[in-house]
Amino acid sequence: MERGTVERSAAADDGNVPLPPADAPAVVVDGLVKAYGTTRAVDGLGFSVAPGEVFAVLGPNGAGKTTTLEILEGYRAPDAGLARVLGLDPIGDARALKPRIGVMLQQDGLHPGLTAREVLRLYAGFFPDPADPDALLDRVGLRDAARTRCRRLSGGQKRRLALAVAIVGRPELVFLDEPTGGMDPEARLATWALVRELREAGTTVLLTTHLLDEAERLADRVAIVDRGRIVALDTPGALTRGAEAGAGRRVAAPGLDLAARCALAGGGGAVRLGRRAGPRPGGAGGPAGRADRARDRAGGLCAGPPARRGRRAAGRADRLAARPRRDADRAARRPRLAGGGVPAAGGARSGKRGAWSVERRAGAQECARMRQAQRRLCLGEISQ
């Protein structure tokens, strides 16, 4: 259904909006700042998204992902810096912009009293050339729920409907804020497939996630943000290869936070990133590899609250990671960054239940699949 998006983006809008050059970025963010009180939610963020690109903003909760997206969606004005979407000002040019973008918010915003089909028809009615709502319901696996009122849909079904609502207008650009949050593994895979379809149709996608695995699988490029700043920005392959080859050190500056270390070391996997599992001292050096392997046994990627055996392994991982460096110089040359993989083990150890909510729901098969992807990622052999 998304076919024709490329053509449309190349075609004139309705004559009122000057066309940007064909290769003009779909999204430009430069020096973006947004503060709430004394907290700088977004602190000098800058990136641009090419037309047709799938761009992921990866980071822990509170990193400023949603604030950035909501500035681009026109919900709030930045305190400083530039935000341009399809060459337009998200607030000043809202009228021209809104028919060309699709939005999936963290809160689904579905009317509880309307059925899934009615909601989709409602939004289809807002756009000049919408997709067929019923076909779209099929595509997101909600055919059987078409006549169900939104208040009775499950969390995952609501997310899928919100995704359908985001693309029913055949947008040129889609903002997806944590699109797979609350989805079971099957729905998540279906969502990934849909995002890939959008990409093939030439739709630009800007998504946020705190799942490394999701960013790695979907995105052409990934920006890792923490505390309102970009700590790394590259293709998923380059980010992980860089970590292997030591090139990752360019972002391994002092203060490099968990998200970056996790991504670069390939140790975080689908584990939700959280600041609480902070950097651990002395994780580098000889024991790191063994520590990682031990953590892998401890559950690593798909760990729920650790089982007894897993807890033992996690303890072993800690001891290994905490072992003092034998050779500081050697450690500095190591491609793998200090403490890689710590988030997984740290999170499992601390047993923060919420952090595992998604992974706990994950089926064994998907777990195995993710684990495999995780190993590929560790080896820098990212495919797709």
Next chain:
Amino acid sequence: MTPDAPRPTPHAPRPTPSALRPVLSQARAELLLTLRRGENLLITLIVPVALLVFFASLGIVDGGAGRPVDFLLPGMLALAVIATGMVSLGIATAYERYYGVLKRLGASPLSRGGLIAAKALAVLLLEVVQVATLVAIAAAIYGWRPAGGAGAAALALLLGTLAFAGLGLAMAGALRAEATLAGANALYLVFLMLSGAVLPLDRLPDVLQGLARALPAAALTGALRAALTAGAPFPAAELIVLAVWAALTLAVAARTFRWE
């Protein structure tokens, strides 16, 4: 989803976006929701009809020279407008914000004006049903016949709708959903007592009477009663009170309106 055939002409301009299309789409959804809110029916239709039937049948209301129905019908029409404009619209809008529905609509091509227009359309359609029902019952059971000026009555209904819709939207913008729910119902009760819809205003103590006459409910009831009574003077004062309230509440509603 079955993939559509590729667009035949890649450079064909998009269909011209119509400003009306989003409004109609939203209005359709608003109507659906209005019909589905069963609890809504109680306050918008059942209460006014029940009051009309109860008091008109018993004849215990001292409405002056005319028959009870001549006194009661204008008051029940006013109550119907208050219920739809203030209670129903205010509560529904407050909960739409609570559920994030308004925020999501804010990112769609439906403009703020388009949303208000859609809601107004739904309110007006519901009011047509209310007026038709009340008038039909009054005419069929109690032999009520139209008298006076339909123009003045329509003007009163319109200004009343604006004033009470503004009040409902202002509450929805300024208060939490739960507070709007409680506040709108409480105000409905106050307006029921101080509007002269059931209890003639001149039976009230002077202080209350003065307060009541300044409120939009009494102004709407008074304007409708004058408009529907043969030979009554044009209710200029009441209509001016209503117009002032409409301007005031709509201004506050516009200021407090938030998508989030």
